[in-house]
Amino acid sequence: MRTKSQMAPRRAGASTLAIVTIALLPVASFGAAAAGSRPNFSGVWFSVQNTHHENISAETMFKKATGIKAPPGGWPHVKPHYAESFKAAIRRAEEADARGVVLADTETQCRPDGMPKMMRAILPIEVVQSAKQVMVVTEEMSQVRRIYLDEKMPPAEEISPSYNGYSVGHWDGDTLIIDTIGIRGDVSFMFLPNSGKMKLTERMRLQNPNLLELTINLEDPEVLEKPYRLTWTYTRDDSHKILEYVCDNNRYAPGKDDAATLNIDIPQ
Amino acid sequence: MKSFAAKGYVRLPGYSPLRRAMGLLVMSLAASTVCSASEPPDFSGVWGDPSTGEEAPTAHLDASELAKLFQPIVLPAGEPVLKEPYATEYRAHLAEKKKASAGEQAPADSHTQCVPEGMPHMMIMPMLTEIVQTRKTIFLMFEYLGQIRRIYLNEKMPPVDEINPTLTGYSVGHWEGDTLIVETRGIRKDAMFFHIPHSEDMRIVERLRRNGSQLEDHIVVEDPKALAQPYVITFRYKLAPARYKLSEYLCENNRYKDDAGTDFLDLRVEPSD
Numbered sequence: 001m002r003t004k005s006q007m008a009p010r011r012a013g014a015s016t017l018a019i020v021t022i023a024l025l026p027v028a029s030f031g032a033a034a035a036g037s038r039p040n041f042s043g044v045w046f047s048v049q050n051t052h053h054e055n056i057s058a059e060t061m062f063k064k065a066t067g068i069k070a071p072p073g074g075w076p077h078v079k080p081h082y083a084e085s086f087k088a089a090i091r092r093a094e095e096a097d098a099r100g101v102v103l104a105d106t107e108t109q110c111r112p113d114g115m116p117k118m119m120r121a122i123l124p125i126e127v128v129q130s131a132k133q134v135m136v137v138t139e140e141m142s143q144v145r146r147i148y149l150d151e152k153m154p155p156a157e158e159i160s161p162s163y164n165g166y167s168v169g170h171w172d173g174d175t176l177i178i179d180t181i182g183i184r185g186d187v188s189f190m191f192l193p194n195s196g197k198m199k200l201t202e203r204m205r206l207q208n209p210n211l212l213e214l215t216i217n218l219e220d221p222e223v224l225e226k227p228y229r230l231t232w233t234y235t236r237d238d239s240h241k242i243l244e245y246v247c248d249n250n251r252y253a254p255g256k257d258d259a260a261t262l263n264i265d266i267p268q
Numbered sequence: 269m270k271s272f273a274a275k276g277y278v279r280l281p282g283y284s285p286l287r288r289a290m291g292l293l294v295m296s297l298a299a300s301t302v303c304s305a306s307e308p309p310d311f312s313g314v315w316g317d318p319s320t321g322e323e324a325p326t327a328h329l330d331a332s333e334l335a336k337l338f339q340p341i342v343l344p345a346g347e348p349v350l351k352e353p354y355a356t357e358y359r360a361h362l363a364e365k366k367k368a369s370a371g372e373q374a375p376a377d378s379h380t381q382c383v384p385e386g387m388p389h390m391m392i393m394p395m396l397t398e399i400v401q402t403r404k405t406i407f408l409m410f411e412y413l414g415q416i417r418r419i420y421l422n423e424k425m426p427p428v429d430e431i432n433p434t435l436t437g438y439s440v441g442h443w444e445g446d447t448l449i450v451e452t453r454g455i456r457k458d459a460m461f462f463h464i465p466h467s468e469d470m471r472i473v474e475r476l477r478r479n480g481s482q483l484e485d486h487i488v489v490e491d492p493k494a495l496a497q498p499y500v501i502t503f504r505y506k507l508a509p510a511r512y513k514l515s516e517y518l519c520e521n522n523r524y525k526d527d528a529g530t531d532f533l534d535l536r537v538e539p540s541d
Contacts, residue, residue, distance in 0.1 A: 042402070110382070112518065128400055128407060130312070135400065135409075142416055144409055146513070162516040242418070244434040246384060 039174050039206045042129045044242065045234035047121035048211075076218075076228035082193045089191040106188075110247035112143045114163030114187035115180055116200055116216050120232060126242050127212075134169060134176065134204075142245045147178050156181055163187055165200070178202040195222035210236040308443040309478045311406065314512045315505040316396040343462050344392070344503075349496040354465045361463035378459075382519035384415045386435030386459030387452055388472055388487050391503055398514050399483075406441060406448070411514045419450050428453050433468070435459040448476040467493035481507035 078086045106113060119125075123139035136145040147167040159166045159182035166182040178201070185196035201217040212234040219227045350358055378385050385392075395411035408417040419441040431438045431454030441450040452472040460466070470491040477484050482504055489499040 109520075111520070112516075128402065130400060135407075137407075137409075137416065142414055144414060144416065144514075148513075160515070163518070164516060241420075243432075244384075244416075244436055246435065248381075248383060 037174075038171055040129055041127040041134060041176070041204065041206065041212060043236050043238045044124055044126050044240045045121065045212055046124050046237055046240075048233040048235055049120065076190075076192060077225035078192070079223060079225055082223050086191060086193060089188075093191065110141070112141050112163040113138075115145070115165050115167075115183050115189075116202075116218065117187070117189050118143050118145065118164065119202075119214060119216070121234060123245075124237070124240055124242060125234070137242065139242045139245055141247055147176075153179055153181065161185070161196070165198075175203050175205040178204060189218070192228075193223050195220055197222055207233070212236070307445070308448070309446050310401055311399045311448070311476065311478055311483060312401045313510075314396050314398050314508040314514065315483055316393065316508045316512070345499060345501040348464050348499045350464070350494055351496055354467070354494040357465045358463065361460075361465070365463060382413070384413050384435045384459075387417070387437045387439075387455050388489060388501065389459070389461045390415050390417065390436070391474075391485055391487065391501075393503070393505060395517075396508055396512060396514055397505070409514065411517055413519055414517045419448075425451055425453060428469070433457075437472070446477060448474075450474040450476065461489075464499075465494065466491050469493050483507070 112118065113120075118138050118140075119136070121138065121140075125139065126137045128135040128137065132149055134147040134149065136147070137143070138145075143164065145164045145167065147169040149169050149171075151168050153168050154166065161182050161184040163184055165180040165184075167178050167180040169176050169178040171177070180200040180202070181198075183194065183196075183198050183200075185194055187194055187198075198218065198220045201219070203213075203215045205213055207213050213231065214234070215229065215231045217227050217229050218224070348358075378389075384390070390410060390412075393410065393412070397411065398407075398409040400407040400409065404421055406419040406421065408419070410416070415436070417436050417439065419439040421441050421443075423440045425440050426438065433454050433456045435456050435458075437452040437455035437459075439450050439452040441448050443449075450473070452474070453470075455466070455470055455472070457466065457468060466489075470489065473488045473490070475486040477486075483506075485503045485505070487501045487503070489495065489501075
């Protein structure tokens with residue numbers, strides 16, 4: 001995704017740089033950020049955590065994908081009031097996994113992951129950056145996340161809660177700082193309860209042109225003893241075209257003679 | 269451009285052959301960028317208000333008035349002229365729909381099943397659609413059903429048998445002056461425009477043009493196996509005010525109900541009115 005316009009200023013002398021920059025101004029809003037000093041995150045990214053899966057069993061891959069294991073950075077410190085339900089949720093998932101039962105969670109119900117789960121990118125993500133916003137589009141569930149640049153965060157009570165929450169971003173040098181609030185109370189990350197007052201602060205930057213780093217700081221004063229922090233990295237593969245993803249409610253199961261049958265057994 | 273480059277160049281202090289080569293490289297890059305990128309218009313923005321650019325005529329109707337409006341459904345470009353066996357299949361689809369409507373049942377179509385509409389139905393755009401235009405790709409992000417369509421610019425259409433069929437199909441586009449010509453192939457046979465069946469050979473050619481705050485999509489659907497003549501539709505969209513932001517859209521399968529905290533499946537289908 002590195003375009004000629006990005007390459008040109010770095011190779012040019014000061015006066016030529018000015019000419020080139022002026023010449024590029026009317027190109028497109030997409031080019032505006034690229035022509036400046038800001039890094040360009042646009043491209044298709046694969047999670048490093050999820051792609052190093054050679055020669056491992058399907059079971060291990062499932063565990064990695066479902067998150068039934070300590071999340072990166074270890075388990076968060078949950079306040080006593082929420083600790084029991086947190087442990088119970090993990091135990092329930094582990095037991096279901098041992099029995100080979102798929103729980104009716106967001107994924108089996110075709111609901112979006114929401115934030116910050118969607119950023120773990122079990123399937124590739126595409127970043128589309130313009131001067132006004134950074135969009136993150138996931139292949140899994142076709143989720144779209146919009147990060148509005150240089151806008152003020154609206155008051156919390158004016159935000160309609162959503163899976164991805166409301167995100168505003170600003171640049172701190174080569175790092176994009178993203179604040180997110182307004183995440184629906186039923187969005188859970190790694191079995192973690194969510195009081196509805198969850199606040200995320202992310203730092204997104206390029207370690208190098210082909211390695212994107214995202215550090216997430218998760219705060220929820222009602223649920224967590226202290227903020228929970230994790231880092232995910234992604235490698236670039238712009239040759240990949242994000243595929244269409246249709247999550248057809250899979251309560252339809254093959255029945256007699258392989259005919260699609262409505263399966264009304266919901267594992268509790 | 270050439271003389272301008274030369275003039276800019278001689279002003280540079282510390283002349284060296286290397287710098288000269290670098291300068292020419294930079295200027296030629298800038299020149300090619302300007303020539304190729306300054307011509308096509310920018311479709312980026314949030315678009316809505318389909319067809320007329322006026323307020324949706326259904327906005328102030330109650331449920332029963334709405335139901336009347338949608339029965340029978342009026343095709344945007346009239347009835348298609350279909351060949352057999354597609355004509356028979358189409359009549360069967362319409363009969364099914366009529367029967368379901370008579371029994372006050374919503375027919376199980378893509379809308380009631382939360383499945384994306386696909387092409388060309390999605391271009392009706394009942395809700396806002398954000399277009400993000402880059403040099404390589406034009407993204408159409410639909411609020412309705414959260415559908416996403418990508419148009420790859422200046423790429424060759426792959427052979428049809430190499431395209432994995434999708435609801436949205438595979439789209440490539442190129443600019444002809446101020447018009448974006450988009451070809452779409454590889455549309456799943458179950459992605460139907462108002463129940464009209466089509467073959468795997470269906471090909472859609474669109475001509476998109478922006479006129480100020482209006483975007484026009486002239487759509488020609490070709491399908492020599494199914495259509496006796498191409499089906500032609502034109503949609504127009506109005507640019508929404510800059511403050512408009514797309515909302516998250518969640519189509520939850522509506523057989524799932526929450527009753528006093530207990531999830532259960534509701535197998536009844538709500539009456540359509």
